[in-house]
Amino acid sequence: MKKIILSALLATFMVGSTYAETVRMGTEGAYPPYNFINDNGEVDGFERDVGDLLCARANLDCVWVVNDWDSIIPNLLSGNYDTIIAGMSITDERDEVIDFTQEYYPPSPSVFMALSGADVDLDGGVIAAQASTIQAGYVAGTSATLVEFATAEETVAAVQNGEVDAVLADGDYLIPMISESNGEFVAVGEVSLGGGVGMGIRESDGELKAKMNAAIDSMKADGSLNTLIKKWFGQDANTF
């Protein structure tokens, strides 16, 4: 028994010495069209395309990891993956904890969505937002009552069953829902929030940040980033 335990311990501590440069890309997988799990069970969306191209240009071997939005920053810090690429807007609060690359998606408007025909008071009503997002921060600063949910999906469901008056989220996420809901949902307002979407990286990981910044530069320079933005967010989306 002692031998077994000992060799198990040794195996735990001794394995592995050869490795290529592998980068684990952390994403939420629940925020289409930024990132979502497609019907093949794989990470898909704008950020999958951008991330794969960035990794190819920076000559990195990338692996995709899905993680809850709630714990996405703590798990980056403890090293479960090396980047956050999950539609995360660059804000000062986040920048104190992690580093961001330059933005790979310019700021786009956030939209209030409600049931059609509902009389919504955006300043005094009950507004849902996903927890720890810039939208939640914005609603908390108004006189409306903020109700937070762990996923964007649940905020929409809360509107649907009348739990809240409206939801505030990125327009890119809500507009497809509105247009495909057969008139059930309507947009009832718009605000401009945040400073564009960047890739989150540990503060101690300056090398990776430099590589990614260079790759984003090259994608901006040759227009391939704009092509992907148009592919996923439509012809009218803000580009670089």
Next chain:
Amino acid sequence: MFEYCANPDSLEGFFWLSCYVTTPKHMSFYVSFLVVMFLLALAAPLAMAFGFLGAIASRSSKSFIKIIGKGYLAMIRGIPDIVFFLFIPIALDQAFEFLRHKILCPEVTEAIRQGNDFVVCKAAKLPLSTASEWVHDVYGFSLALLAFGFVFGAFTGNVLSGAMAAVPKSQLETGAAFGFSSKQIFKRILVPQMWIYALPGLSNLWMILIKATPLLFLLGIEDIVYWAKELGGMKTGVYEYSHPDWRAWYFGILMIFYLLLTYVSQLFLDRLSSKLSMGQDTMAGKAL
């Protein structure tokens, strides 16, 4: 899965549904049922082992061991489960990586804790970032299993130590009168007789364990509740199979699954209870 599934937009009715429920994403959903059953099958004996050790330690005559045993039972029973479910895997993971870092990369002089970051050298990562996905899954599952075993072990330990105290003293004294050593009394009289007293508490714990498995997702394992939520949510046109909010259906399936699991467990526990009552000096035992 089927040949005709190549173009989902052209499908309708039964054909659409048959393709929809056989997408690779749905396969992950079905596999996650097995993952949950597997976790239950492994966590129960592990919790029993932790609990048994905890119970023996808390009844030990050596005060040092007794303090450890009592401390383990009291601490876990007193602190919210969710704290432990988050704490144990992260703490274990960081402890392993810390040790590996010290052993494998002695030449690295930079601090492991840099501000908010926990940085170990590449070779010390567990699993290595180059390891394939299933290694990460197995590692995560094992940490989760340890957390379940540790937390539920404390509850089990309390039930078992109560059951040990409930065995009639005359039974043990009879053993001593026959010249049994204290080890023999423990093994041949106390343990075989305590199960019937422990069973109600243990069966409650088993039911709670079944219901606690959705905590797996907190630990990064995609369990049935995660997939039900993910598959059931409204799907817009970016997905191949778009549909409105179907979460009620998916959660309905989960409800049936959990109820079936509970029902089967209850049948099994009832049988076990009557079997253990046999020959016991209890009401149930005399009624047999």
